[in-house]
């Protein structure tokens with residue numbers, strides 16, 4: 001319940017989000033007798049989230065506007081890759097007059113091209129033949145296993161161990177200073193990004209899910225590793241957690257008074273997909289209080305916000321949510337991969353970074369699409385990625401040039417594509433590690449043969465030696481971990 005004072009303070013927010021109820025009556029399928037009523041959300045005091053997934057997306061009038069063929073395509077792809085949108089995404093972010101090209105539509109609704117033709121046909125045939133659920137799941141899993149579900153050595157190389165030998169499957173520790181923590185209650189999101197590299201977690205490939213129940217093991221691990229300065233809460237989306245549950249983890253960390261710990265990071269897309277988490281949800285004020293508690297304890301709260309497109313920064317709700325989060329002393333940093341069909345546009349990036357700065361956020365990373373899932377659909381050649389980055393970066397104020405990229409999160413580390421040049425009359429790509437499994441690799445420029453088709457580190461070849469300078473070391477690390 002809001003107190004009167006709260007209510008008065010929130011009045012501008014509440015009236016801002018208010019849109020009158022509109023009932024839309026439409027016919028389901030071809031029959032005129034089957035009338036359904038779809039109710040637009042009321043963006044009032046406490047808007048509630050309504051999810052749209054494979055089981056109910058056809059109820060959306062916006063979807064019914066599309067041809068049956070298009071709806072079937074979405075069903076085929078949605079049976080393989082994760083799919084979840086919500087009423088905020090559908091009603092406030094997607095421009096339904098711009099289908100199929102709307103970036104947020106491509107970001108949240110399945111598209112035919114996301115499956116390779118042979119995979120698409122396999123699933124389409126199964127659905128057309130009314131295959132049973134078991135058969136469909138079997139085909140889906142067969143396809144999924146061919147999509148490199150766990151890239152960059154996440155399972156074999158990044159899972160840490162306590163001194164007593166306990167393996168911590170709910171954590172990843174790849175770079176010295178920062179460990180990732182996957183609370184078991186944050187294994188979903190307010191909506192799913194169609195490009196997400198953690199997609200296997202959301203399609204029921206459970207044995208591949210990272211998750212941890214208790215904060216105590218996290219605290220113990222950070223205690224045993226004085227080199228760790230940052231704990232990064234991730235998932236899924238940690239901001240899917242109720243404030244009560246999130247605060248249990250935070251209290252465990254703060255109460256432990258770990259001298260090496262300086263920063264708590266939260267990797268989240270909630271500002272873009274459900275800003276009401278920080279405005280009107282029943283636990284919104286409590287969540288903001290947890291943030292305050294973190295900053296008041298002397299820890300830095302780094303809110304790592306995913307924004308893939310300028311349109312996600314356009315609603316009154318997201319702007320107000322950013323304000324509320326910043327008021328707690330948290331610093332918002334932003335990141336996104338560069339994605340064909342969604343944001344492969346330098347001008348858009350420049351506008352997005354400028355808007356982020358205007359709203360008090362710090363542009364942080366531009367990533368290269370990872371080698372998993374629908375990489376063939378979203379991927380951009382490294383050369384083109386650098387061109388887009390350079391064009392955008394060179395057109396914004398120095399204040400926005402805090403952003404780094406394009407960067408590949410590959411098995412040995414985060415590799416920055418710095419550009420192209422000539423070495424001994426040979427055209428080359430210039431690279432460097434921003435992060436490395438071995439810190440000695442960081443910030444050493446190295447070259448690869450110029451290749452316009454390369455979309456990932458594995459596609460690149462060194463210019464003279466047989467191997468890149470880090471490859472021997474990487475083999476050593478792999479041997480040590482696996483033995």
Ligand SMILES: *Cc1c(COP(=O)(O)O)cnc(C)c1O
Nearest residue numbers: 172174175178180409414434435
């Ligand atoms: C990107 C990343 C981090 C954080 O790296 P920063 O450069 O410090 O932001 C930590 N762990 C993993 C596995 C990562 O991919």
